[in-house]
Amino acid sequence: MIHGFSWLINCPRRPLLAAGAASALWLTGCQNYTQQSADFATAWRAGQLQPAVSEVSKKAADRSESRDALVWKLEQGAALRAAALANLPAPTPPPGAPPASAMGPGEGESPARDVALLKESLAALDFAEEKVNYWEDQAKVKVGSEAGALLTNQATLPYRGHAYDKVMMNTYKALNYMQLGERDHARVELNRALQRQKDALAENAKRLEAAQEEARKAKTGGAAQGTTTATYDVERAQNDPRTSAALAGVEAELSSQLRAYGDYVNPFSVFLDGLFFMAQGEGGADLERARKSIERVAAMVPENPYLQVEHEVAEAAAEGRAMEPTTYVFFETGSAPRRQEIRIDIPTFVVTNRIAYVGAAFPRLEFDGDFAPSLAVSAGGQALQTSLLCSMDSVIAQDFKNEWPTIITKTLISTGLKATLDAVVQNQVKDKDKMTQFLTQIAMTAFQAATNIADTRTWTTLPKQFQYCRLATPADRQLTISGGGQTQTLTLAPGRINVVYVKSISATTPLWATQFILQ
16 A cells, blocks of 8 residues: 555545545645745735835745745845845844944945845845755755655655755855955855855756656655555656657747756856956965856857956956956846746556546746846946846756756656555445545545645746946946936946946836945
């Protein structure tokens, strides 16, 4: 019998119905992450930053001990960072706690409320990193802990973070520290972001190996960590024409977004690494690291007209030549893809006239087309447009594509085993009275519906794209940015290497801008 459910199948009628009904009532209340985050997501995408920050902060606090704690802290960290860019009022500190800063802004410093928001963002991202590190430490027991999800769904497992989550988590922390002027901390976070990109390949190989082992167990009757008479042939199900066509449709959507970045590489993170070590290099090793990072990005994004110049500047810096006074304008635009649920019919291989196929819930990426396509920048007689540096659509799609074989395997096993369980239970009561058959069917149908949920958890406050341009810092230090029908003029702070950072969520939401000095 199926491990974990043999007691249910073999129990007398009343315990069977009671257990089934109780499970159905408890599980029917489950919502996927897309539904849970709907209020926050609506406010965020409308550019209503204050209510979005309040909502996500409340959710993150309420769920700090839940299986979704990590994703909510990532959302909160990015939302608070956006609030700092928008210069929103600082969050109210807890009762009895001192304010984050009582100092007014000085020359080249962020206003005090921006400092408070950046520190709140760092606190949320630090919490997220603690969770990430914990789950990575627990990786050796991960497969065993996931066995129970084969008879519910993958959304019941703790959210451990995708590779791009981890890279962007440390990248945002580095940016926050740069804005706060804490460059030693920024250096540490950039090192971590680089290491996470390197580690991701090995982690994905382990996931694939574990999924293949689960598929083998399911085929031979050993799934869910126990001896079972139930089997499910994942390979046969994938080769079914009806199922394979639907799965291929999801894969085609992913392929349409992919760029030649390489697995788990985030060009924005690599570029930021290069720029930081080019401006803040403490010796030849730092400057050589900067050169290599810029060279990598220039090769990945050859269509960006600024990167060839950047590569030449990095080469010169590595040879000991000082950088000319330069202003960098970064533009975060749009919203990252969301995970939505799609139903795909899969064969059950159960010998019955009642069911031939059953709908399995898979996640798919939904890409957002509402974004400002570029930012116009003018200063000192120069008129420029930002150019694509990193498509987060591509980064996330590549990560999803790498994970897709594991998602398919686990979803097919889970849905197939539950369909088998349904058939076994229905067969056991076929000679019982009609009321027993009716109630059993209701209980099992409710169980199937409640547990057939895709894991749609994903970090939605990431942007669709990172863009940038570079220009000689104008003598009057005046710089004008325009996008989405809006225009702002900034006075650049005294510095040799200036960074202007701009964010826009959609084509019609406000432009939020800040600046800091790298040198």
